[in-house]
Amino acid sequence: MIQFHKVSIKKGDQLILSELDFQIEFPFKIAIAGENGSGKSTLLDAIAGKIFPFQGKIEKPHYSEILLVPRDYSFNRMVGAAYQYYQQRYSAYDSEIGPTLWEVLQNQAKPVGTVDEKSVELPSLQYEPDWVDEIAELMNVSHLLQRKITSLSNGETRRSLIAWALLQKPKLLLLDNPFTGLDTASKELLKEIINKLDVSILLVAGANDLPDSIESILILKDGRLAQTLTPPFGDLQQEERSLNIDHDQLPSLFPETEEDFEVAFSIKNGLVKYGEKKALDGVNWVVKNGECWALMGPNGSGKTTLLSLLTADNPKAYQNDIVLFDKKRGTGESIWDIKKKIGFVSPELHLFFPKNSTVLKVVASGLFDSIGLYRKLKPEEETKAAGLLKFFDLSHLSDRLLSHLSTGEQRLVLLARALIKNPPILLLDEPCQNLDYQHMVYFRNLINELVTSLNKTLIYVTHNPEEIPTAINKTIYLENGKVIKCD
CATH class of the missing domain: 3.40.50.300 (P-loop containing nucleotide triphosphate hydrolases)
Structure with a gap:
């Protein structure tokens, strides 16, 4: 169970979440929606243990059972400074310094600048090969395992990062806007995969990007839980914001x-x-x-x-x-x-x-x-x-x-x-x-x-x-x- 007891959270001196009081019973697939600045990403961070309340209490599983998939949906945080600068991708194929997806998933990526590969002592494989193959097939990335991660498209990278998370067998998967930047085909494929996943999911997404397996929607407004919706959700599209240009x-x-x-x-x-x-x-x-x-x-x-x-x-x-x-x-x-x-x-x-x-x-x-x-x-x-x-x-x-x-x-x-x-x-x-x-x-x-x-x-x-x-x-x-x- 996840339970918020009158939780309020600040960033600096700015109040982001205010007196949240709710509980969710496992297993679940729930979406979080609301306007920009309503506190959606902060709520995920609080559940992931990346930010803490100044008031109230959060009851949740151990942090090792909760995984927030990197919200930038890139591998740069995992494989070192070589991928900290976005222009790196333009020469990545030429330099061939990037690790393959399999090397990243199995913690076999060699240090940046390695000249003599024999001089690098790598740790043991992180997972049994059969387990990697099973998750790769589930996420439709089996054909990408030997590809350099710098060559993956946005959709391929999203699925690969979720595979990285699933390999760790989390109880709860946190996804922050996983569909943004994807073309229609990539969105539909990711929705189908989320529908099939046998893990609890808390998902921030737009009204038009909800997988069919979503059981309820938490609507945030100004840092508060405004309402909880259950199917059928109906039309969730917001009213247009008027443009008054001076x-x-x-x-x-x-x-x-x-x-x-x-x-x-x-x-x-x-x-x-x-x-x-x-x-x-x-x-x-x-x-x-x-x-x-x-x-x-x-x-x-x-x-x-x-x-x-x-x-x-x-x-x-x-x-x-x-x-x-x-x-x-x-x-x-x-x-x-x-x-x-x-x-x-x-x-x-x-x-x-x-x-x-x-x-x-x-x-x-x-x-x-x-x-x-x-x-x-x-x-x-x-x-x-x-x-x-x-x-x-x-x-x-x-x-x-x-x-x-x-x-x-x-x-x-x-x-x-x-x-x-x-x-x-x-x-x-x-x-x-x-x-x-x-x-x-x-x-x-x-x-x-x-x-x-x-x-x-x-x-x-x-x-x-x-x-x-x-x-x-x-x-x-x-x-x-x-x-x-x-x-």
């Missing part, structure tokens, strides 16, 4: 600029190979100034690789015929010349962004394209950041640490950071990931209004057509590194 603020926040380029980005017969794998295969694409594109395709289709060429993060850009802002890549421009014209948000930027800065400083760091703020702000810079927070209705979070915000609130702050320098092009990679329905609609409508009013160039990556702003009228669709549709 157009009088636009000239001061986003002064009109004369953009001196015709082509924002183009690539001819783009080819990116890692070993024998072609991440991009003959890609042709031209994005002109003022155009609004949706970049779509299933997990592993090459979208991230294509974006990395545009943002100048991928060294393989020099092997391709690429034009950025009317200049052929590699003709003398610096990476910072390119980045200052791009407002960028991605799940990986979110994952690796330092969380020990205040919200105001995080937004202001966008002025300098830095991952964190390492200089004293001038008064006009601080005023600009404060103005953007007001525009985004985030002023009340200004002095709070990024780490003390919910995942959805953090994403909105990073979106404000992307816009603060008034870039001519917005590159938004899954920008609504982990936003509740209200905030998704709000952000979609906000971006639509901004790109329309300010004539921004937009590249918008998503698996969910509902998230696409109406300003977008062009689509490029990738599959297995090839362009399937471009119009």
